[in-house]
Amino acid sequence: MKRYIYILLTILAVCASACRKLNIPPQNIIQDPDVFSTPAGIQAYMARLYSELPIEDFRYSPQRGLNFFWIISPTPATTGEALSRDQTSSMQENLGGWNWDIWSGSYTVIHDCDYLIQTLPSYAKNFTTAQVNAWLGEAYFVRGMTYFALVKRFGGVPIVNKTLDYKVGTSTDALKVPRSSEKAVWDQVASDFDFAIANLPAANADYSDGSRANKYVAAAFESRAMLYAGSVAKYNNITLFDGSQNQLCGIPASAASAYFQKSYDAAKMLEGVYNLYLKAWSATDKAAQYQNFVNLFSDASSPESIFVREYKYPNSVHGYDAYNVPRQLIGPNGYSAEVNPTLDFVEMFGGVPKNTDGTIQTLDASGHYILYNNTMDLFANAEPRLRATVILPGDAFKGQNIEMRRGIYTGAAAGGISRLLPAGSRSQYPATNLVQSSNASQTPFTLPDGTKMNPAGLSGTFTGDQTCSLSGFSVRKWLNPNLPTSQVLENNEDQTWIEMRYAEVLLNRAEAAYELGGANITDAFNIINQIRSRAGATLLAGAGSMAIDTIRMERRKELAFENKTYWDLRRWRTFDKEQNGTIYKILMPFYSSQAGKYFFDSRTDERNDVYTYDPKWYYEQIPQGAISKSTNLVQNPGY
Amino acid sequence: MKKTLYYLAFCLVAIAGSSCSKIDNYPAPSNTLKGSVMDAGTGNTVQTETGGRGTRVKLMETSYSSDPTPYYFQAMQDGTFNDTKIFAATYKVSVEGPFVPLVLTDNAGSVLSDNSQNVVIKGTNTVTNLDFKVEPFLRVDWVGQPVFNADSTVTVQVKITRGTANSSYQQDITDINLYVSNTKYDGSNNYDPRYSKLTSYSGATGTVLLGQTISITTAGGALPQQDVYFRVGARINAGLDEYNYSTPVSIKYP
Known part of the structure; x- marks a missing residue:
């Protein structure tokens, strides 16, 4: 009996002591003190915040969302900047497709910012005040960016500036935060950026290379956001109110000028701190101006880069070159030529012969094609920025002549060649007198002088497959001229994405100034000429000749293929005007075997892809899943 | 031991069976x-x-x-x-x-x-x-029947009037489009871009056409010999910029 008592007592002793030991924090979960007590912990936290920062970079497309590797429906192919074989119409963002959960994803980031903002102050004793303020500033910056990403898509969204704590078994009503008015969200974006500007240093103490925010980064994005808000207030005409008369979509027009002023002031803060990139520039040398604009996108020490996202093989990569090299430089993966600039885009630039209506001149006075010895002759005086943005037919890239040719015309050339199709025709080219190629394995054609020539250029255009240039052009911007063709692979490129550069800040300022009007217009004029001078374009004669479209077009040229035009067309509310049953134009070079010269035919996209932007897309559909979970959310109009 | 096993098996069958029998589907809406x-x-x-x-x-x-x-x-x-x-x-x-x-x-x-x-x-x-x-924003009414021209294009005539006197919906006409399709489901989301004639107007240039007989001819040359439907859509810059349409009409290829 005594033995049993001893055994029981032993068990009791063991159990009792065991119980005491259970009261320790779980060892397999990272606790607040682990993260918030050391700079390394904060850095890990920041790494996550920045990696989730919603910016439309190399890994973004409206079809597949943010941070997705496969970019074969590229953004420029939705804006009229370019054509692409995989993008054949206007589109709204495919929210919810390809695992892109913009709603939950954004609110997770906002939660993570809120958590840092609430928690860091209680660990402040571990750091200097400057460190704590800077990190708080970064959290506000990331939160402001995330609200910006939401409001530009949905209009008013729920504002959640405190982490929501749910106690199991209690009502979930408090979690169903309703949408705030659109204006309230833009004001939230402004106040988050204002906090960041006030608390961040001039150079980020952890990383000063532009990959993390400083006060000027926050100011630059504030200028972008406030310009967006001002444009919505001025140009939007879709409205939606909830039951409590909050305006969920649309901002009263009276608020526009205050937003433009805020955009202007924020942009002005960067004056003298950042500069336009001019390292290789020369006022008199067009080749230098071209090279300067090319270098701007690859020079890590560029004084123009304000905020960047860095890539590094193999941890963080993209596939920009693999998807976008011209067909003749195709990499081992087999992708190429996904972004083919439209003639509509190219016609925005100066230095190209034009008709009085602004379209490119390809015919002489008698209605015959103008003949050229080389395809580049048409672009001999083109603005250097155009050459640095677009590979023109016959231009050099990676030491090759990038050959773009639709076919060989074998008809008579004496007395001039008339149009192959009537003006405005959307039909196929007539096959008579035309030698074409259906794909890249071509059968050479024997010219009258006995030499052989492929019907189509090495980079297209082919009639049977669309791996080639569809428009007579190929994109140049961002491409790495030093990447060997064997390395032109998906998930293998690591160029830095420049999300914010000083040229945009200047253009924000010019646009805000013009919208404000009055004496500000001189400032807008000076800025546009600064941009044009760097680009090698002819300068504007006087402020009086400027219109809002002058500034908008300058912006579209300067920021083309940087995924900015998509958002500009949205905030100007001109997407549906530009894409209104629109078929974009292309420029097809032909070789006349009889004349031994080239000519160009300007026509609409041979595929007859029609672009029509539905105005309801200015406000995206709130995901149905979000509404099911939080029934206070009101859907946007038309969905 | 064996008895227990049988009891357990019986219970399992009873539970499984009863759980299946209770179908709680709501009757389909009818x-x-x-x-x-x-x-x-x-x-x-x-x-x-x-x-x-x-x-x-x-x-x-x-x-x-x-x-x-x-x-x-x-x-x-x-x-x-x-x-x-x-x-x-x-x-x-x-x-x-x-x-x-x-x-x-x-x-x-x-x-x-x-x-x-x-x-x-x-x-x-x-x-x-x-x-x-x-009250529709616009009324689009046919004036006569579509006419086949000598070059096998087609000309239609329509008259567009406002359908409302509400002062908030008197915006300018922004588009008047003749849509051509080979089905009667003819509209801005379904038309043949080769032959349809799309016209955008800025300012009041479209609005002055209100009440007049407007002639529109198909674009892109001769129409192919197949079923063809015509529909005219017009819109003002209000709400979600949706189109008002005429009825679809078809004519026989001569």
């Missing part, structure tokens, strides 16, 4: 809601297009909440609607499309007028008819 969206001025149904940019019917189940998540279904392009899978319930019904909204609000979001209709649907296999009288 009531029908049909009707039409008519031009209050002319009594004709309001022509729209198929799909998301046409007229749709909005149902609000108001018996449990004054502000429920709405249920929508799409009307047909001729302005009629018919949904045969409606649950018995209390509904507030309205329609949305290229006409003056049934629920009008002012700039601050206060409801000025609400012409939604309330309907209680009970029982099963019932049919409820609802007609809505609306």
Whole structure:
């Protein structure tokens, strides 16, 4: 009996002591003190915040969302900047497709910012005040960016500036935060950026290379956001109110000028701190101006880069070159030529012969094609920025002549060649007198002088497959001229994405100034000429000749293929005007075997892809899943 | 031991069997809601297009909440609607499309007028008819029949008038388009871009055409020898910029 008592007592002793030991924090979960007590912990936290920062970079497309590797429906192919074989119409963002959960994803980031903002102050004793303020500033910056990403898509969204704590078994009503008015969200974006500007240093103490925010980064994005808000207030005409008369979509027009002023002031803060990139520039040398604009996108020490996202093989990569090299430089993966600039885009630039209506001149006075010895002759005086943005037919890239040719015309050339199709025709080219190629394995054609020539250029255009240039052009911007063709692979490129550069800040300022009007217009004029001078374009004669479209077009040229035009067309509310049953134009070079010269035919996209932007897309559909979970959310109009 | 096993097996079968027998599916909806969206001025149904940019019917189940998540279904392009899978319930019904909204609000979001209709649907296999009288932004009416020209293009004539006197919906006409298609489902989302004639107007240049007979000729040369339908759509810059349409007409290739 005594033995049993001893055994029981032993068990009791063991159990009792065991119980005491259970009261320790779980060892397999990272606790607040682990993260918030050391700079390394904060850095890990920041790494996550920045990696989730919603910016439309190399890994973004409206079809597949943010941070997705496969970019074969590229953004420029939705804006009229370019054509692409995989993008054949206007589109709204495919929210919810390809695992892109913009709603939950954004609110997770906002939660993570809120958590840092609430928690860091209680660990402040571990750091200097400057460190704590800077990190708080970064959290506000990331939160402001995330609200910006939401409001530009949905209009008013729920504002959640405190982490929501749910106690199991209690009502979930408090979690169903309703949408705030659109204006309230833009004001939230402004106040988050204002906090960041006030608390961040001039150079980020952890990383000063532009990959993390400083006060000027926050100011630059504030200028972008406030310009967006001002444009919505001025140009939007879709409205939606909830039951409590909050305006969920649309901002009263009276608020526009205050937003433009805020955009202007924020942009002005960067004056003298950042500069336009001019390292290789020369006022008199067009080749230098071209090279300067090319270098701007690859020079890590560029004084123009304000905020960047860095890539590094193999941890963080993209596939920009693999998807976008011209067909003749195709990499081992087999992708190429996904972004083919439209003639509509190219016609925005100066230095190209034009008709009085602004379209490119390809015919002489008698209605015959103008003949050229080389395809580049048409672009001999083109603005250097155009050459640095677009590979023109016959231009050099990676030491090759990038050959773009639709076919060989074998008809008579004496007395001039008339149009192959009537003006405005959307039909196929007539096959008579035309030698074409259906794909890249071509059968050479024997010219009258006995030499052989492929019907189509090495980079297209082919009639049977669309791996080639569809428009007579190929994109140049961002491409790495030093990447060997064997390395032109998906998930293998690591160029830095420049999300914010000083040229945009200047253009924000010019646009805000013009919208404000009055004496500000001189400032807008000076800025546009600064941009044009760097680009090698002819300068504007006087402020009086400027219109809002002058500034908008300058912006579209300067920021083309940087995924900015998509958002500009949205905030100007001109997407549906530009894409209104629109078929974009292309420029097809032909070789006349009889004349031994080239000519160009300007026509609409041979595929007859029609672009029509539905105005309801200015406000995206709130995901149905979000509404099911939080029934206070009101859907946007038309969905 | 064996006995216990049998008992357990029996229990399992009993539980499994009873769980299956209780089917708690709600009976499938069987009531029908049909009707039409008519031009209050002319009594004709309001022509729209198929799909998301046409007229749709909005149902609000108001018996449990004054502000429920709405249920929508799409009307047909001729302005009629018919949904045969409606649950018995209390509904507030309205329609949305290229006409003056049934629920009008002012700039601050206060409801000025609400012409939604309330309907209680009970029982099963019932049919409820609802007609809505609306004021379309524009009326597009044919003037005569489309005419085949000598070059095998087609010229149509239409007259466009405003369907409402509401001062908030007197915006300028932005587009007048002749859509050509080989089905009658002809509209801004379905047309042959080679032959359709799309015209945009800026400022008041389109608005001055109101009330006049407008001639539009197909683009792109001779029409191919196949079924062909014509429809004219016009719109003003109001709401979601949806088009008002004429009826689709077909003509025989001569």
